[in-house]
Amino acid sequence: MMYHLRQALLAMRANLTATFSTLTTMTITLLVLGAVLLLTLNVNRTLQQLEAQVxxxxxxxxxxxxxxxxxxxxxxxxxxxxxxxxxxxxxxxxxxxxxxxxxxxxxxxxxxxxxxxxxxxxxxxxxxxxxxxxxxxxxxxxxxGAGYVDPAVRTLTAVRTAGYALVGLLLLGTLFNILNAVRVAMYARRNEIGVMRLLGATPAFIRMPHLIEGVLVGFIAAALAVGLLAVAYLELSQRVAQFVPVFPIITDLNTILPILVGVGLLGIVIGLIGSLFATGRYLRELE
CATH class of the missing domain: 3.30.70.3040 (Alpha-Beta Plaits)
Structure with a gap:
């Protein structure tokens, strides 16, 4: 396992530009995803209060x-x-x-x-x-109360729809970035991979460093995104609660924490899935 980890770190350093591009895109994607999920959580709370009043x-x-x-x-x-x-x-x-x-x-x-x-x-x-x-x-x-209910519903629904669409596009872009980064790393090591195949290395052994690379990039992006998101949301929620106390913004950590954990896990999963697709496709091309 230490060999695979060392090879993954070497591949990330050798392809620093591709790795940085993937890391940046994934961090932004997870930030937007977390922001949309937290926004949706507050939108749903607003709708619940609206339902109680309508x-x-x-x-x-x-x-x-x-x-x-x-x-x-x-x-x-x-x-x-x-x-x-x-x-x-x-x-x-x-x-x-x-x-x-x-x-x-x-x-x-x-x-x-x-x-x-x-x-x-x-x-x-x-x-x-x-x-x-x-x-x-x-x-x-x-x-x-059609004068305020209908516009409120339309606005809240549009916000959620636009947020989900943006996140979907960013997730797709991140997957392509991971695919390209891993394929570049494998192409740079094509001679070494050819020798390993001649010596009888299994596809799983060849793929392992690149899978670790994808997971590492996903983990780093997830840590950055969750940290920034938590600090920004808590600061913003305090200001909203102070200046707009009638808005039912959620500040309960027990409610927010599952979303932050889910965003972090999603980053790791995206990194793993992207690496799986990239390595599998590259090895099939060599056959």
Whole structure:
């Protein structure tokens, strides 16, 4: 094993430019990947809070059968909770916020209709539920805060999609860099590899130094990326929590740590996979 490790280090030093290029690309890729995962984690937390606040309200006509409509909406798959609020209850709630509402109702009558209030499992389902309930007989109108819910969902979804697309492209580029770096190293040692084959060395013995090289590059890139990511995220999260306290940014280390560990392991796996493909392809070309 020490022989293979020594050969891997020699190959990395002999192809310093290719190794540095691969290391830089992989570090950037893992940094972006970790940032996207942490961003997605916070986006999901934001969506959860949004889901807890978003309520779809269906205003019923005076002659509507509220109990029957309540049974119908509870049967919809996207509904997690539904309740029927009488017009008197609505007036009582409004009176708490607007004390003069009761006096106005005494003079002109209760203007509020019976209301169905529903919650959804996912905030993205709010519009779909509103459209479905709007078509029910006896429903006069539906409100769910479309002015802020729809733009928020579109923005958060776009951020996640763009992040995943960028990470995918960077991962692909990193794999190609590793393939090229390992192939250059093997080509530089082509005479030595030819002698080893003549002496009966197995493909596994020939490939081992280059596999170690890929794992070493992946490990170094992972260590750099995780260290930079942890410091930057903790600093940024503290500033966000200080200046924008309403934003539910995650600062719990028990929640963040699995992502950092996963990013580190992914770097090592990418290095290993890239080396496996490169060495396997090169040896097949020699046959």
């Amino acid at each position: 309520e779809v309200a269906a205003y019923l006509k005076d002659d509507a059968d509220g109990a029957a409509l309540l049974t119908q909406v509870r049967a919809l798959p996207m509904v997690t909770q539904a309740s029927l609020i009488s017009r008197e209850q609505v007036l009582t709630e409004m009176t708490r916020d607007y004390p003069y509402a009761r006096e106005a109702a005494d003079l002109a009558g209760n203007p509020f209709p019976n209301t169905l209030r529903m919650r959804v499992a996912r905030v993205e389902d709010s519009r779909r539920l509103a459209n479905a309930v709007q078509n029910l007989s006896g429903v006069d109108g539906v409100e769910y």
